[in-house]
Amino acid sequence: MSTIQQAGPTDEAGTDSAVAILAPRTSSTERVLRIVVPITMLVLAVVAWHFTVVLNNIPKYILPKPYDVVVSLSTDWPTLLPALMVTLRITFTALILALVGGVAMAIVLVQSKWIELALFPYAVILQVTPVIAIAPLLLIYVPDTQAVLLIIAFLVAFFPILSNMVAGLKSVDHNLLNLYDLYGASRWQTLIYLKLPAALPYFMAGLRIAGGLALIAAVVAEFAAGTAGQGSGLAFRLLEAQYRLNIPRLFAALIMLTGTGIAIFGLTSLIAWLSLHRWHESAIRREN
């Protein structure tokens, strides 16, 4: 499935320079199958769904046909799109704040043992408390409901970034740290040239977790907050559709959320791949 290309050894470098650089190559059949197999499975599932509804005469308000969902998706678009935008705005604002906050906090935490000891209890308390449980409290303290949703989504996305970043910043090769000391590197240089790049794989792992969690938190927080009217997100539209037994619309909203989740996963995976594929084992295909 792959070809081995011999890197031209130089005369000077001797025996150990004859290193094989592997060029992973997938055959065209496999590449086609990689796309065809999952799509076929998806189509089969939708067809099975359709016939289950039709053959069992299941009413629309219990389980709509796939076609009804598609119709709802297009007719309810004017209602659902603004809701999607609200949810997206909360999700991404929370994610960006969590990224900035998590990284900054991690850098502060690893500066000194004492700072870490002093702040550690708060980190643990906040992390072990189901954040959604403080939503009622936040709703009292914070007048703006949208701000409450943002705070909750932020808190949920914040900790994976923080804990991964702390682990990453601490896992720097000690000899490399020694080397930086030897060359008289400043704290700043060590951070920028050594610690942050070394923590990048950990950060990316945190980003992928946080991306998914931010969306979940944005939805769950909206359930808990029960926003009404203006500025309401997809979660509110879900509940609303349920009350009205508008199940096709409920499915349509659900599909939009799923699509958003997939998009976030794809985006964070792409960012991770782009930044790591040149050097990190996690982004390299194994060839034996």
Added chain:
Amino acid sequence: MRGVSKVFSNGTLALKDMTLDVQRGEFLSLLGPSGCGKSTALRIIAGLGAASSGSIDWPSSKINSKGLPQGDIGFVFQEPTLMPWQTVLGNVYLPLRLAGVSKADARPRIMEMLASVGLADFADAYPRELSGGMKMRVSIARALVTKPKLLLMDEPFAALDEITRQKLNDDVLRLWKQSGVTVIFVTHSVFESVYLSNRIVVMKARPGQVYADLPLHTTGERNAEYRTSEEYRATTQEVSTALHDAIHAGGGTH
């Protein structure tokens, strides 16, 4: 670097009153059983761990805030210790980058250094694409790119196979002759130390001390011929005996 003397004793007595004068341009091997403090001594010389007592004198050098001669020391660790996210070029650039040299200015020096270790074609490769021996060459290139007066090597080839190791030994000898750098080479291999050095300091353990100081002058070139010569064999035997005695003098069960 004339008359460097250092006297230190460590709290855990890893090293006790070790005194050593290193002459400019020497190739000195620190040889001893594991636990004799030879790596500790090397790290103290590099300023990576303070001596609990005693001092290191650096003649004729600018001394920085940490009491080290600025930019005059290169260090090669047992592992290549490369940054995986940087190319070979980026890794060798590191010491110059930390010293504030721009990449454009540093580039010719880096390429010259890479050429002298036979890696000119691999400047843009990432460490993971290189073999163990090549990574070690990058590490050596990085240590020498600042043109240091002193090169410290901490069992650099211990993890490499015999063939690669011999090749790198020859490279180190060649670089040493070309640059006139002073080398302190930590090893536990009698053969390696005899092949490379013109002075072998045998250390004993518990506490780490200098046991024997053997100057070494060979008549001919150090090459494959030397490796099989009677002179090499005799010296090896002499050094082995000294090491054997050192192990027993240390009272250790090695």
